[in-house]
Amino acid sequence: MRLLYLNPNSTGSMTDGIVTAARQAVPGVEVLGWTNHDGPPAIQGPQDGARAVSGLLSRLPEARAAGVDAIVIACFDDTGLEQLRAEAHCPVIGIGQAAMAVAALHRGRFGIVTTLDVSVPVIETNVTAYGHRAACAGVLASGLPVLEVEAGGAAVEAQLVRTILRSRDNGAEVIVLGCAGMSRLKAPLARQSGATLLDGVQCSAHLACALA
The missing domain is CATH 3.40.50.12500 (Rossmann fold)
Structure with a gap:
Protein backbone atom coordinates (compact mmCIF):
# COMPACT_ATOMS: atom_id res chain seq x y z
CA MET A 1 0.00 0.00 0.00
CA ILE A 95 -5.75 15.47 8.43
CA GLY A 96 -8.33 17.77 10.02
CA GLN A 97 -11.19 15.64 8.76
CA ALA A 98 -9.49 12.46 10.01
CA ALA A 99 -8.70 13.84 13.46
CA MET A 100 -12.26 15.08 13.96
CA ALA A 101 -13.71 11.76 12.84
CA VAL A 102 -11.61 9.88 15.39
CA ALA A 103 -12.23 12.48 18.10
CA ALA A 104 -15.99 12.16 17.65
CA LEU A 105 -15.71 8.45 18.49
CA HIS A 106 -14.29 9.22 21.93
CA ARG A 107 -16.37 9.76 25.02
CA GLY A 108 -17.49 13.32 25.62
CA ARG A 109 -16.72 16.37 23.54
CA PHE A 110 -13.48 17.29 21.81
CA GLY A 111 -11.63 20.58 21.52
CA ILE A 112 -9.24 21.79 18.84
CA VAL A 113 -6.06 23.75 19.52
CA THR A 114 -4.69 25.55 16.48
CA THR A 115 -2.21 28.29 15.59
CA LEU A 116 -3.49 31.81 14.84
CA ASP A 117 -6.93 33.42 15.14
CA VAL A 118 -7.17 33.66 11.35
CA SER A 119 -7.37 29.86 11.15
CA VAL A 120 -10.26 29.51 13.59
CA PRO A 121 -13.13 30.40 11.18
CA VAL A 122 -11.82 27.96 8.56
CA ILE A 123 -11.67 25.14 11.08
CA GLU A 124 -15.05 26.01 12.59
CA THR A 125 -16.58 25.87 9.11
CA ASN A 126 -15.10 22.41 8.63
CA VAL A 127 -16.37 21.25 12.02
CA THR A 128 -19.90 22.12 10.91
CA ALA A 129 -19.47 20.71 7.39
CA TYR A 130 -18.28 17.37 8.79
CA GLY A 131 -21.25 17.15 11.16
CA HIS A 132 -19.32 17.53 14.44
CA ARG A 133 -20.78 20.79 15.77
CA ALA A 134 -22.46 19.12 18.76
CA ALA A 135 -19.36 17.10 19.60
CA CYS A 136 -16.93 20.03 19.43
CA ALA A 137 -16.33 22.09 22.57
CA GLY A 138 -14.62 24.82 20.56
CA VAL A 139 -11.59 25.84 18.52
CA LEU A 140 -8.89 27.78 20.37
CA ALA A 141 -5.97 29.65 18.83
CA SER A 142 -2.62 29.41 20.61
CA GLY A 143 -1.36 32.65 19.04
CA LEU A 144 1.61 30.82 17.54
CA PRO A 145 2.35 31.06 13.79
CA VAL A 146 2.63 27.77 11.91
CA LEU A 147 6.38 28.01 11.30
CA GLU A 148 7.00 28.88 14.94
CA VAL A 149 5.16 25.73 15.92
CA GLU A 150 7.23 23.81 13.41
CA ALA A 151 10.44 25.17 14.97
CA GLY A 152 9.31 23.97 18.40
CA GLY A 153 11.16 24.64 21.63
CA ALA A 154 10.27 25.07 25.28
CA ALA A 155 8.38 28.35 24.85
CA VAL A 156 6.25 26.93 22.05
CA GLU A 157 5.43 23.83 24.06
CA ALA A 158 4.54 25.92 27.11
CA GLN A 159 2.14 28.08 25.09
CA LEU A 160 0.50 25.05 23.51
CA VAL A 161 0.11 23.37 26.90
CA ARG A 162 -1.61 26.48 28.26
CA THR A 163 -4.03 26.44 25.33
CA ILE A 164 -4.65 22.70 25.73
CA LEU A 165 -5.53 23.23 29.38
CA ARG A 166 -7.90 26.07 28.42
CA SER A 167 -9.63 23.74 26.01
CA ARG A 168 -10.00 21.12 28.71
CA ASP A 169 -11.41 23.76 31.06
CA ASN A 170 -13.97 24.53 28.34
CA GLY A 171 -15.29 20.98 28.61
CA ALA A 172 -13.16 19.06 26.09
CA GLU A 173 -12.28 15.54 27.14
CA VAL A 174 -10.10 14.96 24.08
CA ILE A 175 -7.92 17.63 22.47
CA VAL A 176 -7.17 17.63 18.75
CA LEU A 177 -3.87 19.18 17.69
CA GLY A 178 -4.94 21.54 14.92
CA CYS A 179 -1.75 21.91 12.90
CA ALA A 180 0.43 19.40 11.08
CA GLY A 181 3.48 20.99 12.70
CA MET A 182 2.23 19.84 16.11
CA SER A 183 2.57 16.15 15.18
CA ARG A 184 6.10 15.74 16.47
CA LEU A 185 5.19 17.62 19.65
CA LYS A 186 2.37 15.28 20.62
CA ALA A 187 4.35 13.20 23.14
CA PRO A 188 5.85 16.10 25.13
CA LEU A 189 2.55 18.00 25.04
CA ALA A 190 0.65 14.97 26.34
CA ARG A 191 3.23 14.46 29.06
CA GLN A 192 3.16 18.09 30.18
CA SER A 193 -0.60 18.59 29.98
CA GLY A 194 -1.87 15.19 31.08
CA ALA A 195 -4.54 15.52 28.37
CA THR A 196 -5.68 12.97 25.82
CA LEU A 197 -4.38 14.30 22.49
CA LEU A 198 -5.12 13.34 18.91
CA ASP A 199 -2.86 14.13 15.97
CA GLY A 200 -4.36 14.38 12.49
CA VAL A 201 -1.31 12.94 10.76
Whole structure:
Protein backbone atom coordinates (compact mmCIF):
# COMPACT_ATOMS: atom_id res chain seq x y z
CA MET A 1 0.00 0.00 0.00
CA ARG A 2 1.24 3.46 -0.90
CA LEU A 3 -0.01 6.64 0.82
CA LEU A 4 0.78 10.14 -0.40
CA TYR A 5 0.85 13.11 1.96
CA LEU A 6 0.48 16.36 0.02
CA ASN A 7 1.74 19.34 1.99
CA PRO A 8 -0.11 22.45 0.72
CA ASN A 9 2.64 24.79 1.89
CA SER A 10 6.14 25.17 0.48
CA THR A 11 8.09 24.37 3.66
CA GLY A 12 9.92 21.13 3.03
CA SER A 13 10.87 20.55 6.67
CA MET A 14 7.18 20.32 7.53
CA THR A 15 6.71 17.67 4.85
CA ASP A 16 9.60 15.68 6.30
CA GLY A 17 8.12 15.81 9.80
CA ILE A 18 4.69 14.82 8.55
CA VAL A 19 6.07 11.82 6.68
CA THR A 20 8.03 10.71 9.74
CA ALA A 21 4.89 10.84 11.91
CA ALA A 22 2.82 8.96 9.34
CA ARG A 23 5.43 6.22 8.94
CA GLN A 24 5.58 5.76 12.68
CA ALA A 25 1.80 5.40 12.78
CA VAL A 26 1.60 2.71 10.09
CA PRO A 27 4.87 0.74 9.99
CA GLY A 28 5.25 -1.31 6.85
CA VAL A 29 3.16 1.04 4.73
CA GLU A 30 4.93 3.04 2.04
CA VAL A 31 4.43 6.75 2.77
CA LEU A 32 5.37 9.45 0.28
CA GLY A 33 5.49 13.15 1.05
CA TRP A 34 5.33 15.89 -1.58
CA THR A 35 5.73 19.61 -0.97
CA ASN A 36 3.66 22.19 -2.84
CA HIS A 37 6.49 24.49 -3.93
CA ASP A 38 3.94 26.78 -5.57
CA GLY A 39 2.17 27.38 -2.26
CA PRO A 40 2.83 29.89 0.53
CA PRO A 41 5.37 29.01 3.26
CA ALA A 42 2.49 28.33 5.66
CA ILE A 43 -1.28 28.02 5.41
CA GLN A 44 -2.65 30.66 7.75
CA GLY A 45 -6.20 31.58 6.85
CA PRO A 46 -8.40 31.26 3.75
CA GLN A 47 -6.27 33.41 1.46
CA ASP A 48 -3.23 31.19 1.93
CA GLY A 49 -5.41 28.15 1.38
CA ALA A 50 -6.78 29.54 -1.88
CA ARG A 51 -3.23 30.21 -3.12
CA ALA A 52 -2.27 26.58 -2.53
CA VAL A 53 -5.05 24.76 -4.37
CA SER A 54 -3.77 25.02 -7.95
CA GLY A 55 -0.40 23.62 -6.94
CA LEU A 56 -2.05 20.67 -5.23
CA LEU A 57 -4.25 19.91 -8.22
CA SER A 58 -1.23 20.01 -10.52
CA ARG A 59 0.30 17.03 -8.67
CA LEU A 60 -2.65 14.69 -9.28
CA PRO A 61 -1.40 13.27 -12.62
CA GLU A 62 1.93 12.50 -10.96
CA ALA A 63 0.10 10.83 -8.06
CA ARG A 64 -1.81 8.64 -10.49
CA ALA A 65 1.41 7.71 -12.29
CA ALA A 66 3.00 6.84 -8.94
CA GLY A 67 0.17 4.44 -8.19
CA VAL A 68 -0.73 5.87 -4.80
CA ASP A 69 -3.68 4.19 -3.08
CA ALA A 70 -4.81 7.22 -1.06
CA ILE A 71 -3.93 10.91 -0.79
CA VAL A 72 -3.86 12.83 2.47
CA ILE A 73 -3.93 16.63 2.54
CA ALA A 74 -1.34 17.45 5.17
CA CYS A 75 -2.84 20.68 6.49
CA PHE A 76 -5.40 20.86 9.27
CA ASP A 77 -7.51 23.28 7.20
CA ASP A 78 -7.97 20.41 4.71
CA THR A 79 -6.94 22.79 1.95
CA GLY A 80 -8.53 21.96 -1.40
CA LEU A 81 -10.20 18.79 -0.10
CA GLU A 82 -13.32 18.93 -2.24
CA GLN A 83 -11.43 19.97 -5.38
CA LEU A 84 -8.87 17.19 -5.04
CA ARG A 85 -11.50 14.61 -4.16
CA ALA A 86 -13.40 15.47 -7.33
CA GLU A 87 -10.32 15.07 -9.55
CA ALA A 88 -8.19 12.35 -7.94
CA HIS A 89 -8.07 8.71 -9.02
CA CYS A 90 -8.12 7.48 -5.41
CA PRO A 91 -9.60 8.39 -2.01
CA VAL A 92 -8.57 11.80 -0.64
CA ILE A 93 -8.88 12.80 3.01
CA GLY A 94 -7.59 15.68 5.13
CA ILE A 95 -5.75 15.47 8.43
CA GLY A 96 -8.33 17.77 10.02
CA GLN A 97 -11.19 15.64 8.76
CA ALA A 98 -9.49 12.46 10.01
CA ALA A 99 -8.70 13.84 13.46
CA MET A 100 -12.26 15.08 13.96
CA ALA A 101 -13.71 11.76 12.84
CA VAL A 102 -11.61 9.88 15.39
CA ALA A 103 -12.23 12.48 18.10
CA ALA A 104 -15.99 12.16 17.65
CA LEU A 105 -15.71 8.45 18.49
CA HIS A 106 -14.29 9.22 21.93
CA ARG A 107 -16.37 9.76 25.02
CA GLY A 108 -17.49 13.32 25.62
CA ARG A 109 -16.72 16.37 23.54
CA PHE A 110 -13.48 17.29 21.81
CA GLY A 111 -11.63 20.58 21.52
CA ILE A 112 -9.24 21.79 18.84
CA VAL A 113 -6.06 23.75 19.52
CA THR A 114 -4.69 25.55 16.48
CA THR A 115 -2.21 28.29 15.59
CA LEU A 116 -3.49 31.81 14.84
CA ASP A 117 -6.93 33.42 15.14
CA VAL A 118 -7.17 33.66 11.35
CA SER A 119 -7.37 29.86 11.15
CA VAL A 120 -10.26 29.51 13.59
CA PRO A 121 -13.13 30.40 11.18
CA VAL A 122 -11.82 27.96 8.56
CA ILE A 123 -11.67 25.14 11.08
CA GLU A 124 -15.05 26.01 12.59
CA THR A 125 -16.58 25.87 9.11
CA ASN A 126 -15.10 22.41 8.63
CA VAL A 127 -16.37 21.25 12.02
CA THR A 128 -19.90 22.12 10.91
CA ALA A 129 -19.47 20.71 7.39
CA TYR A 130 -18.28 17.37 8.79
CA GLY A 131 -21.25 17.15 11.16
CA HIS A 132 -19.32 17.53 14.44
CA ARG A 133 -20.78 20.79 15.77
CA ALA A 134 -22.46 19.12 18.76
CA ALA A 135 -19.36 17.10 19.60
CA CYS A 136 -16.93 20.03 19.43
CA ALA A 137 -16.33 22.09 22.57
CA GLY A 138 -14.62 24.82 20.56
CA VAL A 139 -11.59 25.84 18.52
CA LEU A 140 -8.89 27.78 20.37
CA ALA A 141 -5.97 29.65 18.83
CA SER A 142 -2.62 29.41 20.61
CA GLY A 143 -1.36 32.65 19.04
CA LEU A 144 1.61 30.82 17.54
CA PRO A 145 2.35 31.06 13.79
CA VAL A 146 2.63 27.77 11.91
CA LEU A 147 6.38 28.01 11.30
CA GLU A 148 7.00 28.88 14.94
CA VAL A 149 5.16 25.73 15.92
CA GLU A 150 7.23 23.81 13.41
CA ALA A 151 10.44 25.17 14.97
CA GLY A 152 9.31 23.97 18.40
CA GLY A 153 11.16 24.64 21.63
CA ALA A 154 10.27 25.07 25.28
CA ALA A 155 8.38 28.35 24.85
CA VAL A 156 6.25 26.93 22.05
CA GLU A 157 5.43 23.83 24.06
CA ALA A 158 4.54 25.92 27.11
CA GLN A 159 2.14 28.08 25.09
CA LEU A 160 0.50 25.05 23.51
CA VAL A 161 0.11 23.37 26.90
CA ARG A 162 -1.61 26.48 28.26
CA THR A 163 -4.03 26.44 25.33
CA ILE A 164 -4.65 22.70 25.73
CA LEU A 165 -5.53 23.23 29.38
CA ARG A 166 -7.90 26.07 28.42
CA SER A 167 -9.63 23.74 26.01
CA ARG A 168 -10.00 21.12 28.71
CA ASP A 169 -11.41 23.76 31.06
CA ASN A 170 -13.97 24.53 28.34
CA GLY A 171 -15.29 20.98 28.61
CA ALA A 172 -13.16 19.06 26.09
CA GLU A 173 -12.28 15.54 27.14
CA VAL A 174 -10.10 14.96 24.08
CA ILE A 175 -7.92 17.63 22.47
CA VAL A 176 -7.17 17.63 18.75
CA LEU A 177 -3.87 19.18 17.69
CA GLY A 178 -4.94 21.54 14.92
CA CYS A 179 -1.75 21.91 12.90
CA ALA A 180 0.43 19.40 11.08
CA GLY A 181 3.48 20.99 12.70
CA MET A 182 2.23 19.84 16.11
CA SER A 183 2.57 16.15 15.18
CA ARG A 184 6.10 15.74 16.47
CA LEU A 185 5.19 17.62 19.65
CA LYS A 186 2.37 15.28 20.62
CA ALA A 187 4.35 13.20 23.14
CA PRO A 188 5.85 16.10 25.13
CA LEU A 189 2.55 18.00 25.04
CA ALA A 190 0.65 14.97 26.34
CA ARG A 191 3.23 14.46 29.06
CA GLN A 192 3.16 18.09 30.18
CA SER A 193 -0.60 18.59 29.98
CA GLY A 194 -1.87 15.19 31.08
CA ALA A 195 -4.54 15.52 28.37
CA THR A 196 -5.68 12.97 25.82
CA LEU A 197 -4.38 14.30 22.49
CA LEU A 198 -5.12 13.34 18.91
CA ASP A 199 -2.86 14.13 15.97
CA GLY A 200 -4.36 14.38 12.49
CA VAL A 201 -1.31 12.94 10.76
CA GLN A 202 -1.50 9.74 12.78
CA CYS A 203 -5.29 9.53 12.53
CA SER A 204 -5.22 10.07 8.77
CA ALA A 205 -2.61 7.37 8.25
CA HIS A 206 -4.87 4.75 9.80
CA LEU A 207 -8.02 5.98 8.05
CA ALA A 208 -6.29 6.26 4.67
CA CYS A 209 -5.17 2.65 4.98
CA ALA A 210 -8.73 1.63 5.81
CA LEU A 211 -10.09 3.50 2.79
CA ALA A 212 -7.45 2.11 0.47
